Amino acid sequence: MTPHALLFTLAAIGISETTYLIQKRHLGEKPVCPINISDCHKVLESKYNKTFWIHNDVLGLIFYITVAILTSLIVIGIHPVNLLDIIVKLLIYIGVLMSIFFTFLQWRVIQAWCTWCLISALTILLMTVIVLTSSLV
Amino acid sequence: MMREASFHILRVGIAITFLWIGILILKDPQGWSGYIQPWLLDFLPLTPDHMMISTAILDITVGTLLLIDKLTWQASLVGAAHLVTVLIVSGINSVTARDIGLLAGCLSLFIFSVK
Numbered sequence: 489m490t491p492h493a494l495l496f497t498l499a500a501i502g503i504s505e506t507t508y509l510i511q512k513r514h515l516g517e518k519p520v521c522p523i524n525i526s527d528c529h530k531v532l533e534s535k536y537n538k539t540f541w542i543h544n545d546v547l548g549l550i551f552y553i554t555v556a557i558l559t560s561l562i563v564i565g566i567h568p569v570n571l572l573d574i575i576v577k578l579l580i581y582i583g584v585l586m587s588i589f590f591t592f593l594q595w596r597v598i599q600a601w602c603t604w605c606l607i608s609a610l611t612i613l614l615m616t617v618i619v620l621t622s623s624l625v
Numbered sequence: 626m627m628r629e630a631s632f633h634i635l636r637v638g639i640a641i642t643f644l645w646i647g648i649l650i651l652k653d654p655q656g657w658s659g660y661i662q663p664w665l666l667d668f669l670p671l672t673p674d675h676m677m678i679s680t681a682i683l684d685i686t687v688g689t690l691l692l693i694d695k696l697t698w699q700a701s702l703v704g705a706a707h708l709v710t711v712l713i714v715s716g717i718n719s720v721t722a723r724d725i726g727l728l729a730g731c732l733s734l735f736i737f738s739v740k
Contacts, residue, residue, distance in 0.1 A: 489637055497645070501637060504640070508694070563649070
């Protein structure tokens with residue numbers, strides 16, 4: 489139960505964060521970036537802000553919602569629990585690979601750091617640690 | 626900015642609590658129905674299990690709205706009203722004592738977000 493609660497909590501934090509970024513983008517406003525304002529916007533408005541024509545914040549939101557829903561279904565006991573567990577793990581492994589790639593982009597290509605992107609990367613990294621250090625089902 | 630940040634931290638924290646409680650109730654509605662005071666059972670419009678499932682759906686709805694920051698004052702008001710109901714229905718015991726803190730959090734969110 490505890491790993492699921494932690495995964496769900498992290499996914500919910502991710503949903504809240506990506507929703508904020510999407511809302512700000514739709515309103516045409518710049519999000520508040522706690523550490524370095526200009527760097528944050530440089531990353532969010534770069535040509536790398538989309539993957540396959542979909543904004544990365546939207547992809548992130550889909551990822552977090554899927555993890556939250558699947559984790560909930562596992563906790564409630566909707567079958568097949570084992571299959572759902574495998575899907576959650578796969579999603580998180582794909583997510584962490586993408587996060588590493590995006591962090592690399594910020595570091596070496598864009599050469600600017602975005603606080604929200606780093607928080608998201610940390611969230612997914614923590615999810616990976618939870619999955620690796622616990623047997624979920 | 627700090628004031629804004631503390632609002633969002635409270636909002637997300639309360640949202641996660643509502644969502645997770647809703648999920649736990651859906652996992653075991655019968656177990657959770659044990660918290661309903663016996664005197665109230667005759668007044669329930671639904672069976673205790675169905676009442677708990679309805680409660681779980683309400684919790685998840687409130688939690689989702691708070692999480693995505695939509696209809697925030699309405700959601701926090703409904704959340705506060707729901708917690709008052711829980712305290713009346715269940716009484717204040719070792720489990721529900723923390724609902725007093727959640728109620729205070731919901732009222733804070735309501736006051737902060739109402740325009």
